[in-house]
Amino acid sequence: MEAQKWLGRTTFGADYSAIQSLVGTDAEEWLQAEIDKPASLYLSDLLARQSAGENIDGYKHRDVLWDNMIAGNDQLRTRMLFALSQLFVVSDDTAYNATPQIAYYMDVLSKNAFGNFRDLLEEVTYSSAMARYLTYWRNEKGDPATGRMPDENYAREVMQLFTIGVVELNQDGTPKLVNGKEVETFTNDDVEGLAKVFTGLSWAGPNFYQEDAGSQYKRLVMFDYMHSPEEKRFLGTVIPANTGGDESVKIALDTIFEHPNVAPFISRQLIQRFTASSPSPEYVKRVADVFDAGTFTALNGRVFGTGERGDLEATMAAILLDPSVNDDNNYPSEGKIREPVLKFVNWARAFDIRNIDSSREGMLDDTSSPSTGLGQQPMRSPSVFNFYRPGYVAPGTETGAQGLTAPEFQVVNQGSIVSFMNFMTAFIFDTSGPADNFIPDYSPEIAIADDAQALTDYLDLLLTGETMTDEAKADIVDAVSSIPVASDADREKRAKLAAFMTITSSAYAIQR
Incomplete structure (x- = not known):
C-alpha cells in the first residue's frame, strides 16, 4: 500500500510489478x-525526426510529452x-x-527541474515561449x-505569479498582517520600473x-540599442541609467530571487502539485526553510x-x-486531489499500455x-493563471x-x-483509436476475474492504495458479478468494468 502511494506521488503511476519491486526498498535511495x-530532452528528438523526413508542424510536442509521461524513464523529473509548467505558464x-x-x-523545465530556482528563473525569462506568451519578445524601449x-x-506576472505573489508572506505561507491588514508586495511603480528591464530581447539575428x-x-538575445537606457527602480532596487540589458536582467532577477516571499510562495505551490492540495502552514514552513537553506x-x-x-533537489x-x-x-488534510491528466496517465501506466x-x-x-476531453492539456493552459488558482x-x-484550498476542483464540475x-x-474499452495502438494489458485482472471480490481488492490496491470504502467495493463486486463467466472474453469484460468503476470512484480522485 505505501509503495503504491509513494509511486503515485513521485511518478505518473505504476503497474503492479513496479509497486511490488519497491516494497522493502529505501525511499531516500x-x-x-x-x-x-x-x-529526457524533447527538442533534439523532434528535430531529429524532422531531419529524417517527419513533419513536426502543429503540436507534435504534445505527442512526445504524452509518450514520456506514460513510458518515460525519468518519471519524477517529468x-x-x-508541475513547473503550471507555475511558469506558457501556452502552445x-x-x-x-x-x-x-x-x-x-527542455528548460526538464533540465532545471532539480537545479537552482534562480537559474530556472533566468532560463524561463530568456525563452522564446515565455517571451511570446507574455509579450516581451521584441519589447522596445x-x-x-x-x-x-x-x-x-512579464514584469507584472514574474512577480505576481512566478515568484513572490501579491502580498507579503510569513515563512509558513500565511499572509503577514500589519495593523490587521495584508501588505502588498509591489506597486504599479514597481511594475513600470521592472518593465524597462525586459526591453531589447529578441531572437538571434542580424538585428532586432x-x-x-x-x-x-x-x-x-539582448539588443542593447533597443533596451531602455533609463534608470530602473523596483522592489527597493535601483539599476543605474545606461546599464546594459543583460546586466539589468541579472540585477532584476537577483532582486526578485532574494525576496523572502519566494521560499514560501514556491514551496506551497510545489507541495500542491505533488502531495497536498491544502498543505498546513507547518508543512509549508518546513519546506520553505529547506528552500532557503x-x-x-x-x-x-x-x-x-x-x-x-x-x-530544487533539496526542496523536492x-x-x-x-x-x-x-x-x-495525524495529517488527514494532507492528501491531494488528482487532476485529470494525472488520473488518465496513472491508468495508462497501471495497465502497462503497449504500442x-x-x-x-x-x-x-x-x-x-x-x-x-479532460479539461486539461499539458502546455496549453487557458490563461497565465494556469488551469486553476493555488488559493x-x-x-x-x-x-x-x-476553508481548505482545492485548486483542482476549479476544473471539476x-x-x-x-x-x-x-x-x-x-x-478502457479500447475504442479511443487504432486497435493496434495504446493497448492496455488486462491479463493480471483477467486471471482473477472469476472472483469478483479478489478482482476488486486487487484494483483497490493498484489504483487507490486500498482507500476505497467497503460500500464502494461492494458496488463494484455486485456489478462485476452480474457478468456471467463462460470465456476469457467474459473475464475481460469483468476486468474492464471493474477498472472503469475504480477509476471513476471518489477514492481514485484523491491521492493519499
Whole structure:
C-alpha cells in the first residue's frame, strides 16, 4: 500500500510489478536515483525526426510529452516538468512555430527541474515561449516622443505569479498582517520600473527585427540599442541609467530571487502539485526553510542539495519525505486531489499500455475541452493563471466548508465529470483509436476475474492504495458479478468494468 502511494506521488503511476519491486526498498535511495537520471530532452528528438523526413508542424510536442509521461524513464523529473509548467505558464496556442518552441521550453523545465530556482528563473525569462506568451519578445524601449511605453506584462506576472505573489508572506505561507491588514508586495511603480528591464530581447539575428533560422527555439538575445537606457527602480532596487540589458536582467532577477516571499510562495505551490492540495502552514514552513537553506537531510542521513538557496533537489526531497506525507492519521488534510491528466496517465501506466504512439490517438490531440476531453492539456493552459488558482476554495464542498484550498476542483464540475467518464470509457474499452495502438494489458485482472471480490481488492490496491470504502467495493463486486463467466472474453469484460468503476470512484480522485 505505501509503495503504491509513494509511486503515485513521485511518478505518473505504476503497474503492479513496479509497486511490488519497491516494497522493502529505501525511499531516500530511490529518490536520489530518480533525481540522478538524465533528463529526457524533447527538442533534439523532434528535430531529429524532422531531419529524417517527419513533419513536426502543429503540436507534435504534445505527442512526445504524452509518450514520456506514460513510458518515460525519468518519471519524477517529468512530473516536475509538468508541475513547473503550471507555475511558469506558457501556452502552445500563442507560440510561433509551436512544436520546436514549446519543446525547447519543455527542455528548460526538464533540465532545471532539480537545479537552482534562480537559474530556472533566468532560463524561463530568456525563452522564446515565455517571451511570446507574455509579450516581451521584441519589447522596445520607451519613446517619449511617441508616448510608447515598455510592455508591462512579464514584469507584472514574474512577480505576481512566478515568484513572490501579491502580498507579503510569513515563512509558513500565511499572509503577514500589519495593523490587521495584508501588505502588498509591489506597486504599479514597481511594475513600470521592472518593465524597462525586459526591453531589447529578441531572437538571434542580424538585428532586432530579423532572425536567424532556428532562432525561435533558442535562447533569446539582448539588443542593447533597443533596451531602455533609463534608470530602473523596483522592489527597493535601483539599476543605474545606461546599464546594459543583460546586466539589468541579472540585477532584476537577483532582486526578485532574494525576496523572502519566494521560499514560501514556491514551496506551497510545489507541495500542491505533488502531495497536498491544502498543505498546513507547518508543512509549508518546513519546506520553505529547506528552500532557503538549500539542503535537506533525510532520516537515514542522506543529504540532498548543494547548500545554495533555491536548490530544487533539496526542496523536492523535503516535500516528498516530509513526515506528514506518510501519516494519514495525524495529517488527514494532507492528501491531494488528482487532476485529470494525472488520473488518465496513472491508468495508462497501471495497465502497462503497449504500442504507445500518442500521435495516432486523436483523442490526445487536444484534451483541454471540459465537455469532450479532460479539461486539461499539458502546455496549453487557458490563461497565465494556469488551469486553476493555488488559493481556490471550492464553494459548496466539504473542503470549502473547512476553508481548505482545492485548486483542482476549479476544473471539476458536473459536465467535466461526465466528460472524464466518457473519455476513460473510450480508452478502457479500447475504442479511443487504432486497435493496434495504446493497448492496455488486462491479463493480471483477467486471471482473477472469476472472483469478483479478489478482482476488486486487487484494483483497490493498484489504483487507490486500498482507500476505497467497503460500500464502494461492494458496488463494484455486485456489478462485476452480474457478468456471467463462460470465456476469457467474459473475464475481460469483468476486468474492464471493474477498472472503469475504480477509476471513476471518489477514492481514485484523491491521492493519499
